[in-house]
Amino acid sequence: MTSNLSQPASPAPHPLLAALREALGDDAVLVSDVSDPLDRHLTDWRKRYRGRALAVVRPADTAGVATTVKLCAQHSVSIVPQGGNTSLVGGSVPDASGQQIVLSLSRLNQVLSVDPVNLSMTVQAGCLLSQVHTAADEAGLLFPLSMASEGSCTIGGNLATNAGGTQVLRHGTARALCLGLEAVTAQGEVWHGLQALRKDNTGYDLRDLLIGSEGTLAIITAATLALSPRPASQLAALASCRTLPACLALLQLARHNLGPALNGFEVMHQGAVALTLQHVPQQAKAARALMADGQTQAPTWTVLLDASGPQSQTELAAQLNTLLQEAIDQACVQNASVSQNQSQYRDIWVLRESVPLAEKIEGLMVKHDIAVPTSAIPAFVDQAQAALQSAFPGCRIVCFGHLGDGNLHYNVQGPPHLSDQAFLQDHEPAVNAAVYDIALSLGGTISAEHGIGQLKRSELGQRQSPVRTAWMRAIKQALDPAGTLNPGRLVP
Ligand SMILES: Cc1cc2nc3c(=O)[nH]c(=O)nc-3n(C[C@H](O)[C@H](O)[C@H](O)COP(=O)(O)OP(=O)(O)OC[C@H]3O[C@@H](n4cnc5c(N)ncnc54)[C@H](O)[C@@H]3O)c2cc1C
Known part of the structure; x- marks a missing residue:
């Protein structure tokens, strides 16, 4: 494999690299021509975008991020912030010029504090989402943001994209789970906004401005997150429905019967389940369990319900079984099964979370x-x-x-x-x-989860109101007038 780091035509390396090495140490500036270890920073998850970079820079702390930004601004080099590089819209990889740097937050990976009374936790931006889950769990609490990429994506990336996932119905998107942020501005200043408050009415909400800004306005270096009590019980169920209106009838019934216990309500069309059965059969055990004896095709629609609460597992199972029996009696559900143990619970979620992988193989x-x-x-x-x-x-x-x-x-x-x-x-x-x-x-949006990145930028420009585009450009111009942060992304 050839290197994707730009090889300068002249023997003189870019002067920024020496300045970065001097300020951050040699091991923070990766420019090896053995490209394999760096390729993962330059190619996106779907392998649609393959960029080149002057260097991948990995500062060890917030001060290092600020220094990197200042030096890049001095040398007029633009920056692509990168967390776990799981973006599905090409937001986190450099362009083809070889003149940008990738600023990886991977070394800012410490859980800084947990406050069980305030139900909050402060973490550095490069913490993996799964690491945040573990830290909350160890404190007997729950951080409910959850998605199939949680072993690779970072909390900084989750906030920069306002990620959603599987528990939005009950807990909201990443925005609803963030109390405060620390961020480095395009000028290399640090904004100390790590407050742990649930109410603050002091004007423009800078935290909310940065959440979902996809690395175009500032670099998130730490976050204070809202936690929830850890539920005593958690179960998942699969149900088969013939039509989407029947799925929606089940949703209404589930909201009514389960109230706040309903965490997530997912759906998979027959073709999505068929791909998992074909390409990742080990991950599709739960689908086979739902199919009636002798049946070879998945149901037209498979619904996944996730529920949890302070009640016992037995009580929650009884609630779910009552709901599903009622749905069968009303003919909106044909067949249903509730997880009996933790392994069946995982199997049900593994089925749902394996659909993107099966698609990738397809x-x-x-x-x-x-x-x-x-x-x-x-x-x-x-x-x-x-x-x-x-x-x-x-x-x-x-x-x-x-x-x-x-x-x-x-x-x-x-x-x-x-x-x-x-x-x-x-x-x-x-x-x-x-x-x-x-x-x-139908009153919808072109992106509810993955964001805009490079993939949907021109589409956004064509389809959103001119007023919104003008406001977005004015905000970008005010906070990053030199266009140092993630140029060519998000802002039409
Ligand atoms: C298998 C799979 C399943 C997924 N499921 C979901 C899902 O259910 N819901 C969902 O919303 N998304 C999902 N995604 C998309 C992706 O995981 C999310 O967008 C995630 O939030 C990105 O986090 P990351 O750390 O990988 O960020 P990256 O991919 O590295 O970056 C994403 C964007 O944020 C910017 N950025 C990253 N870190 C920072 C930072 N610290 N400060 C400023 N900007 C930053 C980058 O420049 C880029 O624009 C999925 C992806 C995969 C591969």
Whole structure:
């Protein structure tokens, strides 16, 4: 494999590199020409974007981040902040110029404090999400943000993208779970906003401005997070439904019967489960358990319910069983099973979380993470299916996601006779246009989870109101007038 770090045409290395080494130490500035260890910083998770960089810089603390930003500003070198590099929109990899640096937060990985009385925890931005879970668990508490990438993504990346995940129905997105931030500005100053308050009415909310700003306004170096009491019981159930309206009827029933115990309400269309059965069969045990004897196909829709609370496991199981029996009696559910133990609970979630991996093995798809009001989901799916089959006969649709939040992953693969590459190259803009037109006409959004990055930047510019674009540009200009932080991302 050849190196993707830019090899200078002249023998003289960029003067920024010597300045960074002097300030941060040699081991913080990676420019090896053995590219393998660095490739993971330069290529995105989906392998759609492959960039080059002057260096991957890994400061050890907030002061090191501030120094890096100051030096980069002095040398007019732009910065791509990077956490776990699990972005699905090309937000965290450098461009092809070889003139940017990747600023990795991976060494800022300490849990700084836990306050069980205030239900809060302060962590550095490079902590893995799974590490935050463990630290909360050790304190007998819960940090409920949860997603399939939690072993690789960082809390800084989660906040920079306002990540969602599987418990949004009950606990909200990353924004709702953040009390305070520490961040380095584009000028290399440190903003000390690590407060642990649930109420603060002192004007513009800078924390909320930075959350979801995808590394374009400042670099998040630490966060104070809101924790919850750890539930005494937690169960998951799978249910099969014939139609989306039936899934929504189950959702209404579940909200009514379970109240705040309902954490998540996920859905997988038949094709999504079929891909897991085909490509990752070990991870699809729970799907086979739900299928009736002799049945070879997954149900049309498989619903995953997650519930937890202070009641005992037996009481929660009784509540879930009553709910599902009622749903069967009302004919919105055909078949259902509730996890009996921790291993079955994991199997149910592994099935859901393996869908993106099965898709990756299947091939390249045009991916969407749209949202519409939950009540409009059936209309969205009907209209999108009709529009796509009429424009691209034989195209294959993989649909799954967070039905309870109105957020679907609606991914489109070309017909079998076309290569995935050819389909994407020739039809990606038209597929996007069809899907986004329908989502927006139903009061929805083009991104509910993954953000904008490079992938959807021009789409955002074309589709959002000119007022919103002007405000976004004015904010970017005010906070980062030289365009040092993640240029070419998010802001149209
Ligand atoms: C298998 C899989 C499942 C996923 N499931 C979900 C899901 O359920 N819900 C969801 O919302 N997303 C999901 N994602 C997307 C991704 O994991 C999230 O966007 C995650 O929050 C990114 O975190 P990260 O640390 O990997 O950030 P990165 O990918 O490194 O960066 C993402 C963006 O944030 C910026 N950034 C990173 N760190 C900082 C920082 N400290 N300060 C400022 N800017 C920063 C980057 O410049 C980039 O623009 C999934 C991804 C994968 C691969």
